[in-house]
Amino acid sequence: MEYAGKIAVVTGGAGGIGRGLVVALLTRGAQVVIGDIEVPQLNATVEALSELGQVRGIRLDVSSGESLEAFADDIYANEGRVDLLFANAGVTSGGGGLPWEQELNDWRWCFSVNVFGCAGTVLTFLPRMLAAGGEGEIITTSSGDGGVAPVPHASVYAASKAAVSCFTEALAHQLQKTEAKVGAHVFYPGGGLLDTGLWTAQRNRPEELARVKPRPPAPGTTFAEFKAQLEQLGLPADVVDLDWLGMKVLEDLDEGKFILGPNIEKFGPLLHERADAIAAGQLPPTLLH
Numbered sequence: 466m467e468y469a470g471k472i473a474v475v476t477g478g479a480g481g482i483g484r485g486l487v488v489a490l491l492t493r494g495a496q497v498v499i500g501d502i503e504v505p506q507l508n509a510t511v512e513a514l515s516e517l518g519q520v521r522g523i524r525l526d527v528s529s530g531e532s533l534e535a536f537a538d539d540i541y542a543n544e545g546r547v548d549l550l551f552a553n554a555g556v557t558s559g560g561g562g563l564p565w566e567q568e569l570n571d572w573r574w575c576f577s578v579n580v581f582g583c584a585g586t587v588l589t590f591l592p593r594m595l596a597a598g599g600e601g602e603i604i605t606t607s608s609g610d611g612g613v614a615p616v617p618h619a620s621v622y623a624a625s626k627a628a629v630s631c632f633t634e635a636l637a638h639q640l641q642k643t644e645a646k647v648g649a650h651v652f653y654p655g656g657g658l659l660d661t662g663l664w665t666a667q668r669n670r671p672e673e674l675a676r677v678k679p680r681p682p683a684p685g686t687t688f689a690e691f692k693a694q695l696e697q698l699g700l701p702a703d704v705v706d707l708d709w710l711g712m713k714v715l716e717d718l719d720e721g722k723f724i725l726g727p728n729i730e731k732f733g734p735l736l737h738e739r740a741d742a743i744a745a746g747q748l749p750p751t752l753l754h
C-alpha cells in the first residue's frame with residue numbers, strides 16, 4: 466500500500482503501541498492526527514515526531530461521543546478526509562483478581578474506553594469515510610487476551626477485547642458485502658513483552674468511575690509476573706520494539722491480512738484445542754492461568 470499523502474488517525478497514539486503506529490505511518494509518508502486524553506504526553510509526542518513528518522495532536526476522550534464528534538469535525542475541517550483510522554486507545558481496569566472481585570465501575574470504565582470508545586470511533590468516522598467514497602482502512606486494536614482466549618485473571622479486559630474482535634469481524638464482513646472501498650482489520654499486539662503505559666492505565670481513570678473497595682492483591686499483574694508467565698508458556702518474552710511493531714502492522718496491512726500483528730501463528734494449537742472443546746460442549750482452555 467502507498468502511504469505517502471494518506472491521512473491517518475490514531476487514537477491513543479500519544480504513547481505505547483499507538484506511538485509506534487504513528488512512527489511507522491510517518492516513516493512511510495502518511496500524515497497523522499493523534500487523538501489522546503493525556504495532553505502533556507500528546508504534546509511531547511507530537512513535538513518529538515514532527516521531524517519524521519506531518520503530525521498533529523488533538524485532545525480526545527474516546528468514551529465521549531461529543532469529544533469524538535468534535536475530533537472528527539476538526540480533522541474534516543483541516544485535513545479534509547481520513548484514509549486510515551486506527552481505533553487504538555485502550556485501558557485495563559487493572560490489578561487482576563477474581564472475576565467476582567471486579568466492581569461495576571471496573572466494567573464501566575474499561576468498557577467505556579475499550580468497547581464504546583472503539584465502536585464510537587468507528588461510528589463517528591466510518592459514515593464520513595463511506596460518504597467520501599474513497600479507499601480506506603479501519604484498524605481496531607484488540608488483544609490476544611480476549612481476542613484469542615481470555616486470561617481468567619483479566620476477566621473484564623478480556624471481555625472488552627473479545628467485544629472489539631467480534632465487532633471488527635462483523636464490520637469487515639458487512640463492509641465486504643457492500644460496494645465500499647473501506648476495509649476493517651483487527652490488530653493483536655504481541656511478539657513479546659510490551660512495555661507500555663497499559664501497566665499504569667489507572668492514571669487516566671476518571672474519579673467518578675473509581676473503585677469503591679481497595680483491590681485485593683492478585684498474582685500475574687506486574688510486568689515481572691507477566692514475563693514469567695509468558696516464559697512458562699514458551700511464548701516470546703523479550704521486550705518488543707514498539708516502532709518495529711508499528712511497522713509490522715503496516716506490512717500485514719500491505720499483505721491484505723485481516724488479523725495484524727506478529728506471532729499470530731503461535732496461537733494455532735491453542736485455537737484448535739479451543740475449537741475441539743467448544744464443539745464438544747466443554748470449557749475451552751485459556752491463554753494464561
Ligand SMILES: NC(=O)c1ccc[n+]([C@@H]2O[C@H](COP(=O)([O-])OP(=O)(O)OC[C@H]3O[C@@H](n4cnc5c(N)ncnc54)[C@H](O)[C@@H]3O)[C@@H](O)[C@H]2O)c1
Pocket residue numbers: 476477478479480481482483500501502503525526527528553554555556557578582606607608609653654655659660661662663664666669
Ligand atoms: N500493552 C500490552 O501488553 C497490550 C497487549 C494487547 C493489546 N494492547 C492494546 O493496545 C492498545 C494501546 O495500549 P498500550 O499498551 O500502548 O497502552 P498505553 O497506556 O501506553 O497507550 C494507551 C493510550 O491510550 C490513551 N487513552 C486512554 N484512555 C483514553 C481515552 N478515554 N480517550 C483517548 N485516549 C485514551 C492513553 O493516554 C495512552 O496514550 C490498547 O487498546 C491496549 O488494550 C496492549
